[in-house]
Amino acid sequence: MSLNVSDLSISRGGVKVLEGMGFTTIPGQAVIFRGPNGIGKTTLLRTLAGLQPVLGGRIEVDPENLVYSGHLDGLKAMLSVGENLAFWASVYGNRDITEAVKAFELNKLLERLAGTLSAGQKRRTSLARFPVSGRSIWIADEPTVSLDSKAANMFKRCVEQHLELGGMAIIATHVDIGLPAAIEIDLSLHKPGVEKMRKIHEV
Amino acid sequence: MSLNVSDLSISRGGVKVLEGMGFTTIPGQAVIFRGPNGIGKTTLLRTLAGLQPVLGGRIEVDPENLVYSGHLDGLKAMLSVGENLAFWASVYGNRDITEAVKAFELNKLLERLAGTLSAGQKRRTSLARFPVSGRSIWIADEPTVSLDSKAANMFKRCVEQHLELGGMAIIATHVDIGLPAAIEIDLSLHKPGVEKMRKIHEV
Amino acid sequence: MNSLWQYANPRKFNDTADKILPWIAVLSTTCLFTGLTWGAFFTPPAERFQDSVKIIYLHVPSAMMAINAWLMMLAASLIWLVRRHYVSAMAARAAAPVGIVMTLIAMVTGAIWGQPTWGTWWAWDPRLTSFLILFMFYIGYVALWSAIENDDIAADLTSILCLVGSVFAVLSRYAVNFWNQGLHQGASLSLDREKNVADVYYTPLLLCIAGFALVFIALVLLRTRTEIHARRIRSLQLRERGDDNA
């Protein structure tokens, strides 16, 4: 069930961007990655999701437990919000989208075509894919971009509830999401060549 | 030189989204629009920039003074950062991009193809178009999305400097940009049908 | 000698290439020079083709090399996909433009030959047609290489393209035979050569073929070496870039 990363190094575009990463997540635990622009947050999350090859080290996880969401929304402009969510639900073998709709207060938008939403409304719809997937490890890249404070709070509560039920969340962000119990990992410590001690973040 | 808006109403996708907007900006002044997702910030900024027709009311401004930047970055993936900026400079009749490069610390990225930048690096490049344009009224839609705190600060200082030199800035944002002297306008007050008094924001 | 794979080490490859390139260059020039002069000046004109027969010394070797270059790319692609040796990816990339040039030479000399003999620059003979198709595969391969920024991704994609493409190239050859079985221009010609002129034309032709093969090898070695250097420069630039990511 858990995610176990040891001595991971990753590269992007032929350049090593992070090295010596290690951490473990157990059910109920969230991990938050921080670090300046271009440090490698997106690359790391894509690697965890299995989209990119690892350069060195190991990632131990059952890919069946993962669900990933990146910088892009992945919404079909010509489908309604409800249809978008229902599609992802059936891809993940679920039927029910009502909980996700409630968590992100999408009921009023359900019939709207995704192409006619504002930036924040799109983001909300795309985040609703997490609960819809029914998977236990959520990987989210800057989830609260473009969200107003109310919507950011919806996301926070949704994650908290997921953690309570024994889920895990791995989030990269620049702003504060409001999960005080989460492990925060500063990726600047894992920049290749940084001399500072690289303690392995353990839970 | 200034921007004068009175009794403006605008619509998006056939629905009226804001009404009774009015404000004036004079040189050295910034205006910040706030409001929840979907209230109409993007629509308003696009209308000010002349991309959308007004439904009612007036916008008095010389379009020659405006420069607009939206949710999208408008970068060419196959051009380097320097080439991207140089292109926009020559469209706006300028030659010099060194100041903008300095303001957003892009010198190390200058030779990189824009397609190989991280989300925040792209955003920084796209914001550098403001100083490059040499125009006096900057219209920015959620400029600090994906930026780390250091880069957000670069933007803040760049705007401050622009204001000091007699420029104006009109910004829509969900997060705090750090311009205490700016006029903040809460767009929820201008939602059609909201009964509350609609005072005209004056400078 | 340990294993052939040691030459897949870029540095070792470069050293070896540096050593043997001059020899190959000298050898290929000798072969080509002897073969071409012999063929051009010291063979009798054929009864049906007059002097135009001499174009055979360019046409046949380049046609053979055009096909061999693709076969070499196929082998190199397989090696890259299975063993991940960088040199093989670069060699495949290096061979493609040489192959294009060889195909072009074969088609142009063929066209020049065709004008006096068949009375036309081009006919949809199965052999010529399959060469045209080969040419298209080459162009697609090179176009894909040059359209992709990232070297590793480009190497992976083009090697899969080369594999799948080879299957379809063979299929096309087969299909073209069905499509145009009526004309048979090529056959009468080769009969002609084997029956009447084999002895006189054969030795210089062999020399020319050897010369072309050596030129091909030399060019591929040279281009692979250049590619290795270019890659090294690129990776040095990238390493430098590693610091300014912030």
Place this chain on the structure above:
Amino acid sequence: MGALVSRDLKLAVRAGGGFGLGVAFFLILVSMVSFGVGPQGDLLSRISTGMLWVGAILSCLLSLDRIFALDWEDGSLELLATSPLPLELVVLAKALVHWLTTGLPLVFASPIFGALLNLEGPGYIAIAFSLLVGTPALSMIGAFGAALTVGIKRGGLLLSLLVLPFYVPTLIFGALMARTGANGSDYTSYLLLLSGITCGTIALLPFAAAAVLKINLR
């Protein structure tokens, strides 16, 4: 996979790129050929089956870049690749939708367009039958090409360039089958060859395409 097929069909219909578009393009192409060649009936009749096949290939080509590019641009492809659906099935579903929206309508429309080009009597069934058997291969090969070029912005022309040589065997056997049929001869051998190609591509290319997609997503 069913969900993906029905979603993509829905999208194809809503985006105005549904079943009619390929047919309409085909129609216009056929008239272009008449304009270009001139109105001689006998000439048109001799080139009709060939032109119908070339037209089918072109209307396939023009819609190929929709197979993956949209999903790539809006990030859905990344999400699909991390979803429980195997990429091979994704490729198959995409090729199927492409065929349903492009190839299949052509099968039904081809006899009508044959009439525009003075096609001879027995040719009507032969052309429709050859298209029915051959167009699935076109969609499948096209999906492979689209997967190869998915990372390249607006690679439409490059995609056509890559894919067209792959279409040669299908085109040759398809057009031969239709031409033989139009002459009233027996076309079983071509039919067998054509179906062999179609089955082979459907059996093998999804794997190649999925591998290529994975590489492109890196």
Place this chain on the structure above:
Amino acid sequence: MGALVSRDLKLAVRAGGGFGLGVAFFLILVSMVSFGVGPQGDLLSRISTGMLWVGAILSCLLSLDRIFALDWEDGSLELLATSPLPLELVVLAKALVHWLTTGLPLVFASPIFGALLNLEGPGYIAIAFSLLVGTPALSMIGAFGAALTVGIKRGGLLLSLLVLPFYVPTLIFGALMARTGANGSDYTSYLLLLSGITCGTIALLPFAAAAVLKINLR
């Protein structure tokens, strides 16, 4: 406008979609026609000028969606519309780049492809000349069509459908001019008509296209 032209040329070359691609597509198309129609030289020779023109139109079509769609997707078009550059000039620059990368290379390549289709002697100059005069109109009309469909995701097929009818006059006069030339007759009248169309489109369509773009940007 110069900056835009040079930027777009640079992009066309870097994206691997430079000058050669259209020509290569043209080449493949010509061979496709032969594969479809069969290898009979006399037949091919009779349809050669027409097919060359149809091929030119198709390789234009396949690259049309690059004219505005990329700039639309990444937001540059919005930024260009709010910039000091008038949209009419933007349209002109885009059409010019399209012609330089697609139409002009075809002019030079057409005689070679004529040889593949057994074109007759005097036809070589006539086909190249007719393409030189006619292709600018194709690019300009195409830019207008691209502006019309810019808001539609992957509207490639719809775009072709919209644009093809507009191409008919150019195609008819162009192909007539080339065919007359290949027969060794005098084609001045067709030349005049063709240049009339080209001049007219260049003079008027930029305004229409700019208006359409403004509407689409709303």
